[in-house]
Amino acid sequence: MSCVFCEIIAGRLPAAIVFEDEDFIAFLDKSPVFVGHVLVTPKVHHETLTDVPVDALGPLFTRVQSIARAVEAGLDAQGTFVAMNNRISQSVPHLHVHVVPRRKKDGLRGFFWPRTKYSGDDQMQEVAAKIRDALSA
Amino acid sequence: MSCVFCEIIAGRLPAAIVFEDEDFIAFLDKSPVFVGHVLVTPKVHHETLTDVPVDALGPLFTRVQSIARAVEAGLDAQGTFVAMNNRISQSVPHLHVHVVPRRKKDGLRGFFWPRTKYSGDDQMQEVAAKIRDALSA
Numbered sequence: 001m002s003c004v005f006c007e008i009i010a011g012r013l014p015a016a017i018v019f020e021d022e023d024f025i026a027f028l029d030k031s032p033v034f035v036g037h038v039l040v041t042p043k044v045h046h047e048t049l050t051d052v053p054v055d056a057l058g059p060l061f062t063r064v065q066s067i068a069r070a071v072e073a074g075l076d077a078q079g080t081f082v083a084m085n086n087r088i089s090q091s092v093p094h095l096h097v098h099v100v101p102r103r104k105k106d107g108l109r110g111f112f113w114p115r116t117k118y119s120g121d122d123q124m125q126e127v128a129a130k131i132r133d134a135l136s137a
Numbered sequence: 138m139s140c141v142f143c144e145i146i147a148g149r150l151p152a153a154i155v156f157e158d159e160d161f162i163a164f165l166d167k168s169p170v171f172v173g174h175v176l177v178t179p180k181v182h183h184e185t186l187t188d189v190p191v192d193a194l195g196p197l198f199t200r201v202q203s204i205a206r207a208v209e210a211g212l213d214a215q216g217t218f219v220a221m222n223n224r225i226s227q228s229v230p231h232l233h234v235h236v237v238p239r240r241k242k243d244g245l246r247g248f249f250w251p252r253t254k255y256s257g258d259d260q261m262q263e264v265a266a267k268i269r270d271a272l273s274a
Contacts (some may be wrong), residue, residue, distance in 0.1 A: 009247060016258075016261040016262055016264070016265035017265065017268070017269075018265050018268040018269050018272065027265075028255075028261055028264060028265050028269065030255070030261075031252040031253075031254065032255070033251060033252060033253070033254055034253065034255075035253070035255065035260070036264050036267075037266055038268065042199075048200070048216070048217075049202055049205055049217070049219055050158050050202055050205055050206045050209070052180045052202070054195075054199050054202070055195075057194075057195050057196070057198040057199055057202060058191075058192075058194050058195025058196075059195075060198070060214050061194040061195070061197070062194055064186070064188055065189070065191070065194060066217065066272060067184055067268070067272065068186055068187055069225065069271075069273075070268050070269075070271035070272040071268055071271075072187070073271040073274065074267040074268045074269075074270060074271030074272075075264070075267055075268065075271075078224055078225055079185070079222070079223045079224030079225035079226075079227070080186070080221075080223045080224075080225075081220065081221070081222055081225075081226070082186055082220065082221045082222070082223060083218065083219065083220035083221070083248065084146040084217075084218070084219045084220070085216070085218055085239075086205065086216045086217045086218070086219060086239070087215055087217075087239070088215055088216035088217075088218070088239035088240065088241060088243070088245075089216075089218070089245065095213030102225035102226065103225065104221070104225060106225070108225075108226065108251075110141055112186070113170065114170060114245075115168040115170060116168075116169055116170070116171065116172070117168065117169075118165075118167070118169070120162075120173065121153075123172070124153040124165055124196070125153055127153070127165060127172055127173050127212070128153035128154065128155050128164075128165055130173075130177065130211040130212055131155040131156075131173065131204070131207050131208055131211045131212065132155050132156070132207075132211075134206075134207035134208075134211030134212075135155065135156055135203060135204065135207040135211075137207075137210065
C-alpha cells in the first residue's frame with residue numbers, strides 16, 4: 001500500500017501546499033486542530049523522528065522554524081504548537097511535523113496537557129537513570 | 138525575575154538530569170504527561186523556536202532525536218510525542234522540547250488532537266496563500 005504523503009509529494013494527490021523545495025514539502029492538514037495547521041515533511045520517506053538521518057535534522061527544523069514564523073505572521077497568531085507523534089497517535093507513518101497556530105483563549109488549554117505526578121524524588125531519579133543508561137548504551 | 142530553566146542550567150535549582158553537554162541540557166518534567174517525560178533545552182536562553190539561531194537547530198534536534206530513542210529504549214515505550222509550545226500554553230518562557238513516552242492504549246488518543254474542518258477547498262487555498270505570502274515576505 002502506498003503512503004498518502006508520498007503520493008502528495010509525487011503530485012498524484014492534491015494538497016494545499018505552502019512550501020516546497022528539493023527535500024521538503026509543507027501543506028495544510030485537512031483536519032486541522034485550527035485553521036492554518038501545517039504539516040512539514042521530508043520528501044524521503046522516514047517513518048518517525050528517530051529514523052531521520054542526523055544531517056537532515058538541521059534542514060528540516062530550519063524549514064519548520066520558517067513555517068512557524070510564517071503561520072504566526074500570515075494568520076495573525078500569537079504563537080504555535082509544533083509537534084510530532086512518533087508511532088503512537090501517528091496517523092500517517094511518514095514523519096510530519098505539525099505546526100499549529102495558537103492564540104490566547106483558543107480553547108486548547110487544560111485538556112491539552114493532562115499531567116500526572118511522580119511518587120517522589122526516588123522515582124524521578126530512578127526514571128532519569130534508566131534514560132541516561134539508554135543514552136549511553 | 139530569573140528563569141527557572143536558567144536556574145537549573147546554572148545548578149542553582151535541582152533537576153533529574155538525563156543529559157548535559159556544553160550547549161544543551163535535558164531533565165525530567167516534574168509534572169509529566171507520563172513518567173519519563175523529558176524536557177530538552179538549549180543552555181542559552183531563547184524564548185521560542187523562532188528565536189533559536191538557525192545553526193543551533195541541527196544540534197538541538199540531534200539531541201532531541203537521541204533522547205527520543207533513549208526514552209523508548211530505556212522505558213520500554215512504543216513511541217514518543219515530541220512537542221514545543223511556543224508562547225501560548227508555554228509555562229516557562231525558555232524554549233524546551235517535550236519528549237513524552239507513548240504506548241498503545243495510554244489514554245491520550247481522542248481528546249489529545251481535537252480537530253476542526255475547513256468550509257471547503259476555497260478556504261484551504263486562501264489560508265495556504267496567506268502562509269505562502271508570509272513565507273516569501
